[in-house]
Amino acid sequence: MIELLSQAAFWLFIIVTVGSAVVVVFHKRVIYSAFALLFTFFGVAGLYVFLAADFLAASQVLIYVGGILTLIIFGVFVTAKIYTMTIPQQTHQRFLALIPVLVIAGVLMYVLFTADWKVIDHPNQPTTARLGKLLLTTYLVPFEVASVLLLAALIGAMRLARPREEDHEQ
Amino acid sequence: MLETIIILIKVWAVLIALVSGAAIMTWVERKESAVMQDRLGANRADILGFRVIGLFQPLADGLKMFFKEDFIPDRADKFLHTLAPILAFFPALVTFAVIPFGDVLKIGDLVIPLQIAKLNIGYLYLLAFGGLAVYGTVLAGYSSNNKYSLLGGLRAAAQMISYEVCLGLTLIGLIMVYSTLQLDKIVQQQGELLFGFLPVWGIFLQPLGFLLFFPAAIAETKRVPFDLPEGESEIIGYYTEYSGMRFGLFYFAEFVEIIVLAALVSTLFFGGYQVPYLYADGFSFPWGGHWVLPNLIIVLLQLASFGLKIAFFCWLQVLIRWTLPRFRYDQLMRLCWVGILPLAILNILLTGLILLLIKP
Numbered sequence: 001m002i003e004l005l006s007q008a009a010f011w012l013f014i015i016v017t018v019g020s021a022v023v024v025v026f027h028k029r030v031i032y033s034a035f036a037l038l039f040t041f042f043g044v045a046g047l048y049v050f051l052a053a054d055f056l057a058a059s060q061v062l063i064y065v066g067g068i069l070t071l072i073i074f075g076v077f078v079t080a081k082i083y084t085m086t087i088p089q090q091t092h093q094r095f096l097a098l099i100p101v102l103v104i105a106g107v108l109m110y111v112l113f114t115a116d117w118k119v120i121d122h123p124n125q126p127t128t129a130r131l132g133k134l135l136l137t138t139y140l141v142p143f144e145v146a147s148v149l150l151l152a153a154l155i156g157a158m159r160l161a162r163p164r165e166e167d168h169e170q
Numbered sequence: 171m172l173e174t175i176i177i178l179i180k181v182w183a184v185l186i187a188l189v190s191g192a193a194i195m196t197w198v199e200r201k202e203s204a205v206m207q208d209r210l211g212a213n214r215a216d217i218l219g220f221r222v223i224g225l226f227q228p229l230a231d232g233l234k235m236f237f238k239e240d241f242i243p244d245r246a247d248k249f250l251h252t253l254a255p256i257l258a259f260f261p262a263l264v265t266f267a268v269i270p271f272g273d274v275l276k277i278g279d280l281v282i283p284l285q286i287a288k289l290n291i292g293y294l295y296l297l298a299f300g301g302l303a304v305y306g307t308v309l310a311g312y313s314s315n316n317k318y319s320l321l322g323g324l325r326a327a328a329q330m331i332s333y334e335v336c337l338g339l340t341l342i343g344l345i346m347v348y349s350t351l352q353l354d355k356i357v358q359q360q361g362e363l364l365f366g367f368l369p370v371w372g373i374f375l376q377p378l379g380f381l382l383f384f385p386a387a388i389a390e391t392k393r394v395p396f397d398l399p400e401g402e403s404e405i406i407g408y409y410t411e412y413s414g415m416r417f418g419l420f421y422f423a424e425f426v427e428i429i430v431l432a433a434l435v436s437t438l439f440f441g442g443y444q445v446p447y448l449y450a451d452g453f454s455f456p457w458g459g460h461w462v463l464p465n466l467i468i469v470l471l472q473l474a475s476f477g478l479k480i481a482f483f484c485w486l487q488v489l490i491r492w493t494l495p496r497f498r499y500d501q502l503m504r505l506c507w508v509g510i511l512p513l514a515i516l517n518i519l520l521t522g523l524i525l526l527l528i529k530p
Contacts, residue, residue, distance in 0.1 A: 001171060031312060035250070038305060058294035066301025066334060073308055074327050083245075083315060126290035128351055 010050055017043030028086040034069070034076045041065045052120065055128045172280075180286050184266055191480075192425035193228040199425075199488050200227060206492040235418035243315055243411050250313035255412065255419035258306025261299045262426040268292040269433050270354040272443050272472045273450065276465045284443075284469070285354050292353035293345060296434070297338055300390060303427070304330040307392070307399060307408050310420070314411035322407030325499070326392065326399030332506045333389040333396075339514040340382040343521040344438055347375050357442035361449070367456045369446045372439035378517045380439045382510050387434070388487065389506070391427040395494040396502060403496075432483030433476075440479050443472040 020039035027033050041064040048057035079085065091097065135143045197212060201224065204211025212224035220226075242251050272284030289295050304327055311323015348356045362370045373380050389396040401407035409420045436442055447455050448471060452463035463471075497505065 001174065031250075035305075035309065054289070054291050055294070058291045058298050061298035062294055062301060066298060066304075067331070070301075070304055070308075070327060070331050073305075074324070074331075077308070077312065077320070077324055077327070128290055 009046075013043050013046035013050070016040075017047065026089065028089055030076055030079065030085065030087055031073075033087075034073050037069055037072070038065060041069060052125065053127060055126075055131055176282055177286070180282075180284075181267075184271070184286060185263070188263060188266055188426055188429060189422075191429045192422055193232070195425040195428055195484060195488075196228050196231060196421075197225060198484065199491075200224070202485070202488045203492050206489075232418070235415050238414040240414040240416065241411075245315045246411065247313040247315065250309055251411075252416070254306050254310035254313055255416045255423075256306075257309060258303065259419045259423045259426070261302035261306075262423045262430060265296055265299045265430050266433065268295050268353050269430075269437050270357050270442060271433075271476050272469050273358075274465075275469050283354070284472075288354055289352065291351050293341065293351040296353075297334070300337070301330075301334050303390070303423075304334075306420075306423070310412065311408035314408075316411050318406045319408050319410050322399050322401060322410070325401075326408055329392070329396065329399060329502060330390060332503060333386050336386040336506050336510045336514060337383065337390055339511065339518065340379055340386055341438065342514070343379045343517045344372055344376050346518070346521050346525060347372075353437060353442075357437055357444060360441040361444045363456065369441055369444065371441045371444075376439070376517070376521070378513065378520075380435075382514050382517065383439070384435060386506070386510055387431050388490065389502070391424065391431055393424065393428075393487065394491045395497050397496060398499055398502060428484055428487050429480060432480045432487065435483050436476065436479035441475075442479075443476040445471050445475045448472070 016039055020036040020043065023036035024033045024040060027036065041060065045057045045060040045065075048054075048060060200212035212227045213221055215221070215224060215226040215230040217226055242248055267286040268289050270283075270285035275282045275284055287295075307326040307330070308323045311319045311321070311326065314320075344356070345351060348359050350356060350359075356372075360369065360371050364370045364374065368374060392399050394402075397407075399407050400409065409417060412420060447453050448463075448468065450468070452468070453459075453461040
């Protein structure tokens, strides 16, 4: 019973993720693409749950759905003529486009078939504490570098948002 | 199989409690506004002459919304226009899943934790689904094809993104003190005593955290004094083009949010379901004396305690709503980025320092 429900939920998440990703790419209205991305991010978070990565799943919803996508939609909102604008959907340069498509597909296939996929026999163990320990011991330097980068971005954004000196003098 | 049934019963009970609580909150809001404006209010709805202090008003409201014309503006995007109220209502309901409403109920050998989802990442779950609320608002603003609605949606997006940042940071101090993201563990720790008599509630350990969290959370629910997205009285807002039950869902989501926020504040800062000096086997007072109680009585006491705390904070929110005038937009943004945010970071620093000094 539980097994069946979990299988059904898994396929539901797959369908939501892939289906909404297709809408993101192919829809003519930019606002629909932006909102379909919401369901894609959500579906990916659901797949993380199935991989027993609870912290990652919550972070995915928190950061991508709660933060980044809201900013994307904010950007879409201030686009000129959002009610009438459509994105052209014809394909130009088919043969040139094939090169990056094949390269990316090749890399993905390579990873898929050569990666050492580990199967854990005790799923759904909380990962938060272990992640925290690893981030502050083994991976301290990358963690700090990322923090400094984010801090720099924050200060940079404040600098850009600040009124310029000339504006004050007038 | 039995576990699945128990989970379904818990989900059903919480859902019913939340929705009927929200219905009662509409009545509370009407009554409180009447009291604040020195008038009698909401006392006309009657069934066969019985009025019961206006308690039939929510029923009348619901019926009215069902029978109102379900109007979609001509040029509006019909699909998104329908999706928006659903997206607004959903996050308000699901956030309650991680809030514990009691310790454990024991029936024979069966031990039932009184919480829908014992999530290790409860705090992140709260923030993640709290952040979803913005989509219903923004989508409503866009899909109405009305420039004032669109502007309302934009105001909502800016306000909610800003206050989400503040909301996340104000709670970090609390997480540091209890050193867990799990809400039921936070509540369990609040059952212990400080100096032998004071319950270790969040409010005593994180007073600044509470003072910062509460206004930020009210701003996140978009109620007066932070109701610029809706703009009830003069600027028209994101759900201007909604009527009937579609409007009803937005309206109802607001009241569910009030209850969820009240539950959250009591869970994080006021001991959740804890009754001071009540333990798993009964009362034991710091001045001596022990009073053994059966598990069922303890569970009922905990539920009553949690309910009372929720009722108090619901009342407080309604009181604030009918007391304060609205913030100006620049004041709203300044409060977040120049007021709450630096103080929240200061709170994190102070908490860290004190924890470092206490724990060797």
